Amino acid sequence: MNGHKLSFNAKELGGILGVPTEGFGVYVQEDKTVLGAERLLQLIQRLSQQPSLKAPRSVKKGKMTPIHRLLFLVCHKECHPRG
Numbered sequence: 001m002n003g004h005k006l007s008f009n010a011k012e013l014g015g016i017l018g019v020p021t022e023g024f025g026v027y028v029q030e031d032k033t034v035l036g037a038e039r040l041l042q043l044i045q046r047l048s049q050q051p052s053l054k055a056p057r058s059v060k061k062g063k064m065t066p067i068h069r070l071l072f073l074v075c076h077k078e079c080h081p082r083g
Contacts, residue, residue, distance in 0.1 A: 047072075 014021035035043070037056070044056045047068050061069055 008016070010021050040056045041053065044059060045051045045053050047064055048057075048059045049065060061072060064072065
């Protein structure tokens, strides 16, 4: 900003803006191990329609079946509102 670098994390920004940040780290984290390895693998196998997968990996929306894509969009847009 105006030639100066600014750096802050979600907690610091929440303090500056006066908004709560509890749970923000869990919501945006890339590490989904909070689900547990077995449950995560089950979800990935189902969403990717590849029951032979042995390890979890990311699933692109375009590779999902239409019903899973719809479920993802409803959850993403309605169950996890932002702003």
